Amino acid sequence: MLIHHPILGPRDAQEFVYLGDASLIDRPDGMTAGVDAFHDYLYNRTNPAGEHQELWYHEQGDRSWLVVTRNTVTHEITKVELARDVARARGRTK
Amino acid sequence: MVSLQSLTALGKREATIVTHGPMTITERTDVALASLAARKGRMADLDKAAKAAGVPLPGPATHRTGTPYSAFWTAPEIWFVEAPYATHELIADLLKTAFGESASITEQTDAWVAFDLAAADLTPVLERLCNVDFSFVPAGYATRTVMEHLGVYLIKHDLGAARIYGPRSSAESLLHAIKTAAHSLW
Secondary structure, eight states: OEEEETTTEEEEGGGOEEEEEGGGGOOOOTTTSOHHHHHHHHHOOOOOSSEEEEEEEOTTTTOOEEEEEEETTTOOEEEEEEHHHHHHHTTSOO | OOOOOOOOTTSOSSOOEEEETTEEEEEEOSEEEEEEEEOTTOHHHHHHHHHHHTOOOOOTTBEEOOSSOEEEEEETTEEEEEEEHHHHTTHHHHHHHHHGGGEEEEEOGGGEEEEEEESSOOHHHHHHHOSOOTTTSOTTEEEEEEETTEEEEEEEEETTEEEEEEEGGGHHHHHHHHHHHHHHHO
């Protein structure tokens, strides 16, 4: 399997480490969001059969975090973005 | 007064040179290394300081040679800077002065072992060691990859010249892996 790294081009998937659902980017504010929101963030995942956004780490490369959009049924990868760009687009970091 | 003598990464007084068949492996102890990372929002300042100090800032997956400073890209807005050890032993201090608050600089010289490989064509050796398509990538290509389970930097100067930076504490293992690959060929 190849992952098309947005900076480095196609790289072997073996170079990457899988973390999980990209919703991990959306951590609720611990001071205001309350226990339920944090419980959902920690334990609940949608686990779809189909398109899924995931966090991958380029461990054996430039060590960037990526958001990979992958179809969990066909394993087709349709989009790869830098997690930094995704987080900024969602207003996570300035 | 205590008299200390420096040892190479392989525990010797002199740099190790191994020749096997058409390939020569030369340990480089004459390179000073430091990492250079842009601080948040300070890339423009870093760019300016780099131009003034003569530090090249090559694009992704590339190495650029210069005098005295050469550099290769390691991650977005992060580079490794090389310089001759004899004149730039205190490379981190020199860069700190040049870049001020625009960058975070870390001394790297003693964290790595450097091997220069030389042969007519290094492709058969390197395809046994890592997943980089050595004959396909252009001269000046630099990437992090894995050899013998070790995270290393591989720099291609041309088809017959490459440098490998590996973790210094695993210098012997890395050299052994390169020698084993060479022995399986020649």
